[in-house]
Amino acid sequence: MLATVSSAILVGVEGRPVTVEVHVSNGLPSFTVVGQPDTSCRESRDRVRAALLSSGLAWPQRRVTVNLAPSEVRKHGAGLDLAIAMALLVADGQLPAEAVTGRAFLGELGLDGSLRPVAGAIGMADALAVEEVVVPPGNAGEVGLLARHLVRAPATLAEVVAAVRGERPWPPTPVAGPVPPAPPGPDLADVRGQPVARRALEVAAAGGHHLLMVGPPGAGKTLLAERLPGLLPPLSRDQALEVTRVHSAAGLALPAGGLVERPPFRAPHHTASAVALVGGGSASVRPGEISMAHGGVLFLDELGEFPAAVLDALRQPLEAGWVHIARAGVRAVLPARFLLVAAMNPCPCGERTSPDSCRCSDLQLARYRRRLSGPLLDRFDLRIEVARPDSRALLAAEPGEASSVVRARVAAARAVAAERGVRCNAELTAEQLEHLAPLAPDARDLAERWLSRGLLTGRGLQRLRRVARTLADLDGRDGPLDAEALGTAAHLRVDPSFTVTRLAG
Amino acid sequence: MSTTADPLPPEAYVVALAGLDGMGPARLRALLARWSPAEAWRAVLDGRVLAESGAVDGERTTAEMERGWARRAATVEVAALWERHRRAGVGVWVWGGAGYPTDLLEDPDPPPVLFHRGDPAALDGPRVAVIGTRDCTRTGRDVAFELGRDLATAGVRVVSGLALGIDGAAHAGALAAAGAPPVGVVGSGLDVVYPRRNARLWQEVARHGLLLSEYPLGGPPTAWHFPARNRILAALADLVVVVESHDRGGALLTVDAAEARQRPVMAVPGSVRSPASAGTNRLLSELEHGSVCRDATDVLVRLGLEAGAINRGVDTRPAPQPDDAAVLDAAGWEPVTLEQILAASGRPLGEVVLALDRLEADGWIVRRGGWFERVGGTHR
Numbered sequence: 001m002l003a004t005v006s007s008a009i010l011v012g013v014e015g016r017p018v019t020v021e022v023h024v025s026n027g028l029p030s031f032t033v034v035g036q037p038d039t040s041c042r043e044s045r046d047r048v049r050a051a052l053l054s055s056g057l058a059w060p061q062r063r064v065t066v067n068l069a070p071s072e073v074r075k076h077g078a079g080l081d082l083a084i085a086m087a088l089l090v091a092d093g094q095l096p097a098e099a100v101t102g103r104a105f106l107g108e109l110g111l112d113g114s115l116r117p118v119a120g121a122i123g124m125a126d127a128l129a130v131e132e133v134v135v136p137p138g139n140a141g142e143v144g145l146l147a148r149h150l151v152r153a154p155a156t157l158a159e160v161v162a163a164v165r166g167e168r169p170w171p172p173t174p175v176a177g178p179v180p181p182a183p184p185g186p187d188l189a190d191v192r193g194q195p196v197a198r199r200a201l202e203v204a205a206a207g208g209h210h211l212l213m214v215g216p217p218g219a220g221k222t223l224l225a226e227r228l229p230g231l232l233p234p235l236s237r238d239q240a241l242e243v244t245r246v247h248s249a250a251g252l253a254l255p256a257g258g259l260v261e262r263p264p265f266r267a268p269h270h271t272a273s274a275v276a277l278v279g280g281g282s283a284s285v286r287p288g289e290i291s292m293a294h295g296g297v298l299f300l301d302e303l304g305e306f307p308a309a310v311l312d313a314l315r316q317p318l319e320a321g322w323v324h325i326a327r328a329g330v331r332a333v334l335p336a337r338f339l340l341v342a343a344m345n346p347c348p349c350g351e352r353t354s355p356d357s358c359r360c361s362d363l364q365l366a367r368y369r370r371r372l373s374g375p376l377l378d379r380f381d382l383r384i385e386v387a388r389p390d391s392r393a394l395l396a397a398e399p400g401e402a403s404s405v406v407r408a409r410v411a412a413a414r415a416v417a418a419e420r421g422v423r424c425n426a427e428l429t430a431e432q433l434e435h436l437a438p439l440a441p442d443a444r445d446l447a448e449r450w451l452s453r454g455l456l457t458g459r460g461l462q463r464l465r466r467v468a469r470t471l472a473d474l475d476g477r478d479g480p481l482d483a484e485a486l487g488t489a490a491h492l493r494v495d496p497s498f499t500v501t502r503l504a505g
Numbered sequence: 506m507s508t509t510a511d512p513l514p515p516e517a518y519v520v521a522l523a524g525l526d527g528m529g530p531a532r533l534r535a536l537l538a539r540w541s542p543a544e545a546w547r548a549v550l551d552g553r554v555l556a557e558s559g560a561v562d563g564e565r566t567t568a569e570m571e572r573g574w575a576r577r578a579a580t581v582e583v584a585a586l587w588e589r590h591r592r593a594g595v596g597v598w599v600w601g602g603a604g605y606p607t608d609l610l611e612d613p614d615p616p617p618v619l620f621h622r623g624d625p626a627a628l629d630g631p632r633v634a635v636i637g638t639r640d641c642t643r644t645g646r647d648v649a650f651e652l653g654r655d656l657a658t659a660g661v662r663v664v665s666g667l668a669l670g671i672d673g674a675a676h677a678g679a680l681a682a683a684g685a686p687p688v689g690v691v692g693s694g695l696d697v698v699y700p701r702r703n704a705r706l707w708q709e710v711a712r713h714g715l716l717l718s719e720y721p722l723g724g725p726p727t728a729w730h731f732p733a734r735n736r737i738l739a740a741l742a743d744l745v746v747v748v749e750s751h752d753r754g755g756a757l758l759t760v761d762a763a764e765a766r767q768r769p770v771m772a773v774p775g776s777v778r779s780p781a782s783a784g785t786n787r788l789l790s791e792l793e794h795g796s797v798c799r800d801a802t803d804v805l806v807r808l809g810l811e812a813g814a815i816n817r818g819v820d821t822r823p824a825p826q827p828d829d830a831a832v833l834d835a836a837g838w839e840p841v842t843l844e845q846i847l848a849a850s851g852r853p854l855g856e857v858v859l860a861l862d863r864l865e866a867d868g869w870i871v872r873r874g875g876w877f878e879r880v881g882g883t884h885r
Contacts, residue, residue: 196844199854214875354642354840354876362702385842385875449866484855491843491858500874 001025003090003097006104007083008124009075012285012325012332013249015120015127019069020080022087027063035068036329041075047109048085055113055158060092074329076284078108079118082134085109085157086164099164103152104128107136113157120249122241122258125149134160140173141258142248145241185230185262188403190223193389197224200384200492202406205231206413207470208424210318210340210379212303214496215386217350221343224386225267225299228341230403232263233411235295242335243295250287263296266338270305274313278323278336285325285332290317293338303342304371304498311376314340318379342380346497353387362501369498377499378459381426381467382492413473425470430462437469442483450490464489511543516597517587518542519618522549524581524721525574530733532566533617534600542599550578590722595695596621612740612766616719619737622695627686627715632662633804634742634763636735636756637671637749642781643871643878644838645749646674648773652746653678655801657685659810664688664742666734667710671748671756673703676710686714688741692734694724717741732758739763744808746798747772750784757784769807771798779839822868832860833869833879840876 002023008015031045049059066084068075083105089095106124108116117138118124125133125143132150135143140153153173154160162168191198197213201224204211211228213221235243243260254260268277268289275281279288290298300306317323321337346352347360348368360368377383417424420436428436439447447464450456456464467489468481477485519542522533536545539558548554552575555568590597598605598619606628609615635652637645653663653675663679665672667689679687689710691699695718698704710716719737720730732755739745739762747770750756763770772789774797775782789797798804825833835850847857861877864870871878 193848194844195847195854196842362700383875385844387842387844390845390848446862484859487858487862488855491854491861494843494872494875497874497876500876 001091001093003087003100005083005087005100006128006130007080007106008104008127009073009077009079010120010124010249010284011073011330012334013120013123013246013287013291014332015124016073017127018075018080020083020087021067021069022084022091023065024060024091025063029061029063031064033066033068035071036074037068038074038076040077041080044078044081044084047078047081047111048088050111051085051109051113051157054111055156055161057089057094057161058092060088064088077118079106079124081109082107082115082157086160089161095161095164102130103132103134104130105134106139109157115155115157119251122146122248123245137174142244142254144173145244145258184403186226187230188227188401188406189399191220191227191400194220194386196384197386198400200382201228201231202410202474203467203470203492204228204339204341204382206410206424206474207467208339208426209381209467209470211382212380212496213343213384213386214346214498216346216353216388219386219388221386222301225341225343226265227403228297228339229263229265231406231410232296233407233414234261235263239295246287246291246294246335250292252292264293265297265299266293267299267301270302272310274310277310278313278317279334280325280327282327285327285330285334287334290314290323290336290338291334294335296338298338298340300340300342303344304368308371308373312373315376315379344496344498352497365498377496381463383494383496384492385494385497409474413470416473425466425473428466428469433462433465437465438480439486440480440482443481443486446483446486464493467492513584513587515542516599516602517583518546519599520590520597520721521546521578521581521583521586523618524586524724525549525577527570530614530616530719537617546578546583549574593696593722594622595722596625606741609737609740614736616737618719620695620718620721621715623711623715624686625715627662627688628741630660630662630685631808631810632664632688632742634664634738634745634759635671635675635748636665636738636745636759637747638751638754638756638781639668639670640751640781641670641749642779642839645671645775645781647880649674649748650678652748652801652804654682656804657682657687659801659805660685662686662688664690664738666738667691667703667707669700669702673706676706680709680713688715688717690717690734690738690741692730693726694718694720694722696722697724697726699726731755735759736762739768740766742768744768744804745770746804747785747788749773749775749781750788751780752783752787754784757788760788771796771804771807773798776838825864825867825869829860829863832857833864836870836877836879838879840878842875843877846877
């Protein structure tokens with residue numbers, strides 16, 4: 001007898017509907033899975049068998065063929081367990097055919113018959129055009145966010161069987177109650193002094209400008225970077241769903257309500273591989289750190305320690321906001337629009353607090369300089385020097401502005417940008433700059449002086465104008481950019497100290 | 506021992522001897538005191554040095570070293586080596602021979618051989634060594650440049666080591682003045698430019714003045730060559746000026762060498778908070794009265810030379826506006842970041858940024874990456 005059940009698999013962060021067909025016929029007892037299952041998928045035979053027996057159901061002593069259609073896509077993971085079990089029960093005559101019509105099933109089975117959550121449930125459920133989805137309780141929250149299906153969240157296979165037979169009602173789906181607001185991350189008020197770095201953080205948050213901080217150990221680079229997500233406005237509903245989808249697909253723990261509402265903060269270590277960073281993998285395309293940072297902040301500490309190949313792999317996603325991963329059998333487009341914040345020591349010994357003060361040899365400095373390619377360095381609209389704060393200043397300084405105050409200014413500036421039709425000023429095109437960021441006469445003088453002295457290129461000026469636009473927006477100033485905005489933008493984009501050579505004779 | 510007429514001059518054998526590993530000035534002097542150069546070379550070839558020369562043994566020459574010399578010497582074509590030096594335009598002075606600088610003749614540790622390129626007449630006249638640290642500040646470099654320039658203008662030969670930092674800046678200043686010729690004393694063969702970054706400076710010094718070295722062509726810039734080079738610097742100078750030195754800088758070794766030779770030493774005072782001036786400031790607290798060097802005039806007065814000839818030039822920079830001057834003061838005299846200027850001036854970012862730009866345009870401040878450095882007096 002034949003049975004078909006709807007389910008889905010995950011490719012990248014998107015779901016793809018899969019039809020599970022099970023055929024049970026007379027013959028020698030056997031169990032074959034066809035339709036490009038990978039190892040973890042093939043192993044579902046043993047999980048399904050144990051789960052059926054644990055749940056008081058029979059394992060057919062007949063010839064069983066499982067087909068996972070469409071067959072050209074490689075099936076990965078254990079998420080099809082429940083669908084296979086249900087199709088098997090129908091094909092074996094233990095359940096009526098109506099039990100699985102109009103329903104889709106997602107979930108991994110435990111040997112005791114329990115339903116275990118799977119990664120990417122929200123993306124998979126979104127691909128299903130059925131009225132009712134049955135998912136493990138651990139996935140109910142995120143799937144419920146879609147508000148497209150009737151979500152059933154039984155805890156065990158036995159509960160599923162009882163419910164579809166009509167013997168017992170479906171167990172109540174856990175309803176996401178009022179979710180307590182997420183704890184507000186570290187606050188900017190903890191940062192004493194450092195007005196330039198604070199300003200740079202605010203500009204980065206408001207304009208979506210990538211930020212590079214260069215400074216000796218102990219200058220507070222990590223402290224500053226960790227406070228950046230707290231300056232970003234909460235994600236909109238659409239952004240939050242998109243981010244939730246990625247986090248679910250990546251197997252990250254989702255917050256209590258299922259929805260990721262705060263911009264994420266990812267800080268991969270510099271030993272991360274290119275695949276871990278941009279995503280990939282051979283069987284399935286797993287989202288990398290840059291996708292997990294989608295909508296939030298990617299912090300690369302010790303930027304100079306990352307392998308050059310890994311850093312260069314960042315360049316395309318930085319420009320495009322997504323990354324296209326292609327493998328032999330599978331390809332996927334993963335979202336990757338993130339705010340890049342990087343930190344670096346000024347030199348290998350880290351003690352170059354003034355241009356001629358450190359003990360690194362010229363050769364060491366030159367090597368360090370080569371670690372970062374020019375094109376990558378160019379992607380940073382903001383490049384600042386962070387000095388170790390003076391200890392007296394630390395004690396004397398008033399607590400800085402709180403994150404909430406800065407966040408309000410950032411939100412206002414982003415609202416201005418939204419009126420221009422972009423998410424943030426970093427996305428302004430050259431044509432938009434012409435009429436949205438004209439230069440006032442004094443700023444024009446300044447720019448001409450720099451251009452004529454070779455301190456600035458035309459391309460560099462465009463980048464400065466975007467940052468200057470953000471600076472003016474933050475101060476609530478409309479109209480042409482003045483010299484103060486342009487000058488400040490220039491001082492927030494200095495040549496990093498490791499590009500500065502020491503004085504020769 | 507000269508049975509047939511030797512076509513090579515004795516200097517050729519000194520050059521060959523000086524190129525042997527571990528053949529320092531003391532050993533070479535001892536060999537040349539015992540034998541003529543050609544005989545000494547033959548003694549080295551035959552491995553007779555230890556047996557026949559007690560003085561060399563006194564220098565703890567080992568039998569192993571002697572075997573090494575003999576092996577090495579067997580591969581050296583003395584005539585070819587000599588030809589190479591002649592082609593390169595490198596002259597050779599042997600202690601006691603013609604041309605050898607008189608100041609070094611009486612030296613307690615004279616170089617037995619000196620290689621030179623350029624005009625030997627560059628040594629004729631008052632000579633002042635301007636030395637200091639490689640890790641100098643912008644201020645230190647500017648002071649060294651101005652000292653070099655003003656001394657050269659006043660007819661004083663600037664002697665220095667052609668290192669990075671202060672040494673190079675002093676020579677750059679001397680060359681800029683187009684006055685008295687500069688004298689460079691280096692720690693490697695005259696064809697081994699070290700540090701590479703100063704390659705142009707080497708060429709210019711050789712073209713307009715004189716380059717000296719104790720080492721034959723191809724001699725590597727070995728670490729111990731530099732302290733040894735410093736004693737020649739001290740011996741050639743009538744006076745030594747230290748512009749900047751860290752607490753244990755190599756420049757202080759030159760000071761020791763100068764004091765051992767009764768050469769007066771002067772030092773440029775620096776900020777008590779600048780590590781690059783820690784050594785010089787300590788030196789000043791130990792030196793006799795009148796050792797403070799503020800500018801070339803102080804040096805000329807100490808040398809007893811006419812001091813009126815220096816044309817200091819006029820500061821042509823427009824005076825900064827009062828607000829800008831406050832920012833300039835906040836910048837101090839050491840390289841600072843924007844953050845530090847903001848903290849010191851207490852002014853808002855936008856104002857400071859514009860003030861810095863005006864100051865930079867008028868030449869009061871220079872920017873290197875994220876650092877700002879104040880520019881004092883007249884500069885390059």
